[in-house]
Amino acid sequence: MAGGADRSKDGPAGRDASVTDFPLPVRGVEQREADARHAGERLPELLARGLRRLAITFVNHSGAVLVKGVPLERLPQVARDGVGFSPVADAFGATGLIDPLQSLARPDGDLRLIPVLDTIQPLDPDTGWAWAAGERHHLDGSLYALDQRGFCRRQSALAGPEAGGSGLGLTAGFEIEWMVGRAGGPDGWQAAVAGGPYGTDRLIEGLDYLSALADGLDAAGLPWLQLHPEYGSGQFELSLAPGEPLQAADRLVAARLVIQRISSRFGLRCSFSPMLAPDLVGNGGHLHLSATREGSPLLGGGTGPGGLTAEGEALVAGLLEQLPALLPLACSLNVSFLRLAPGRWAAPFQVWGVENREAALRLIPAGPAGEPAQLELKVADLSANPYLLLGGVMAAIGEALRQPRPLPAPVVGDPAATSAGAAPRLPLSLADALVAFRASPVLREAMGEALHRTVAEARDAEVRRGEGLSQVDLIASTCCWPLSGG
Structure with missing residues (x-):
């Protein structure tokens, strides 16, 4: 029940x-x-x-x-x-x-x-x-x-080179998307920084805010790669530097706190919610991964599609298979699944592609300056517990490399425009995703029965919380997330 x-x-x-x-x-x-x-x-x-x-x-x-x-x-x-x-x-x-x-x-x-x-x-x-x-x-x-952090630490140790001399190395980094606003407006939210998508107008309008944020990140010792306006109204994005999985999760937690603090100093609210209003784009929390075996990259330099090695193909195939089960770890709110809709570039399809931003798994080939090839998990948002998400992803990768399965062809173009069945949709609701999560022996074994069961209970509670709410009221209930009670 x-x-x-x-x-x-x-x-x-x-x-x-x-x-x-x-x-x-x-x-x-x-x-x-x-x-x-x-x-x-x-x-x-x-x-x-x-x-x-x-x-x-x-x-x-x-x-x-x-x-x-x-x-x-x-x-x-x-x-x-x-x-x-x-x-x-x-x-x-x-x-x-x-x-x-x-x-x-x-x-x-x-x-x-x-x-x-x-x-x-x-x-x-x-x-x-x-x-x-x-x-x-x-x-x-x-x-x-x-x-949750203990689970992530345990999975990191199992995936690392010290585990049986496997020589597997994983690095991870998060993108943080958030909107800056004030209470008010017809949907309970009013963007506080004017300007167009990715526009320098928004950069200039918010320059004092972004400068203070960059100073705050530097003072906190949080290395970052990019900070810029995003597509949505009053939306910004921060890309954190990659690190070991546990370090990447710690950095995400600390960076979110810094963003909240700087926003508060300016008399603003920041929201990491996947959906703030029915007519606005949502906020993602994309996870980037790179993998090596004894120092050699798995996601680039090979002869497979997009430059994948044989083990890289197995890694992508395994993650692709586990995506429905991983969704409750990547997206913990009911409104997360409103964001995962076609046309929002939120990647709601269980497919992979090379530089395809509507594929749930996006392969980013190695860069010209020697940047390693990366795999981006685009469905994740910032309602996720990063320790649970990374722990689950590492468990899926470990299983994928132990039990390789064939990798489907990459999707080119908009998955929504492919022939029927070529691009299956990911679960349409948190309740549907929970069915896959509970049925995953990979996640149950990695997490242990008690952790697996109580995380599922937490998602059950969120499903119940949304029952009887209209879409507008459901979005409004978490539009300033994680701020609650005000």
Whole structure:
């Protein structure tokens, strides 16, 4: 049934919900004390930079970034013991409300949110705030199996060269699209920066805003490649520099916080919502991937279509097959599927193509300056939890390389104009995509039963939230996402 967990298996405090078929790391006493010493060694340098406060975040099942703030002087203690966070946080929905039908919607239990020390960086230096990614552990030190960053870290280790000497290397980077506006207008949203698509008029109108944003990204140590107006009204796009998968997810979280902060300073709202109004284009959060085997590229330099190697063909074919199951990780809101419509260049077709922006998987050949060939997952938007998305993508890639399957021919031109059946549509709704997610043995095995089940419950809750709402009201309910309650 919807939200259909058997609560009797979960225990009164949620401890049994973390049981998996694979071992999870444990932070023993020695590791905790080592983390405290490491934090103490870093503390003087951080304080000397004017940082006084630390925001420790994690991203819940619904894609919301949740936080606990501590004085930076407490870093050694917090690095050892963490700060408390209730397991119910993963039952928070898109609007912040708890769905009572989810198995995590209960008051019992506690977890410890541990800052990942190597991720500490300035968030807003002018006010003394730093940021760190966090991972959640049980009180006995074992990693919480529902922790999303822990899942991504585990999949990254399995995909990396240290896993059986496979020599597989993956890098990832995100594009962030958002709109800048104010409350008001017929749809509850009014664009705040005038100018045309990709236009220098919008660049000039928003130059002070974009300059402050670039300064904020630089101050936070977030490397970026491009920052420019996008197609939609009041819309901008930021391309983050690629890195290892876990690093790419961390950068996305931190960059979104910087964008929100700078927008707030200008008295503006920024929205990462996939749909802000029925007549506006939506916001995507495209994921770019490159892959190597022992240093040699898999997505370029080969004899296959678009320069793919044999393993590159297997990688693309495997991801293509898993796309319907991956959609609930890439698109967590009901309105995500309103964006995935033909003609919006949102790539709603289960096809791939070389430089085809209406294909769900777009192969970008190697650049003239030596840039590696990339595969762009165009269906993803920023409602996704980046750790869950990258973890799921890495699991699909691992399966694709272990069990190669043939790659269909690339689609040329508009997939909507191809003959019937040549370009199948991806699921039309979150409910339809959930069927594929639940049926995927690849994702179930990689995530573990508890994480897989509770993520599905979170999507069930979002489906229920949208029942009975008109399309206009549904879009309005998340038009300022992730801002809720105002």
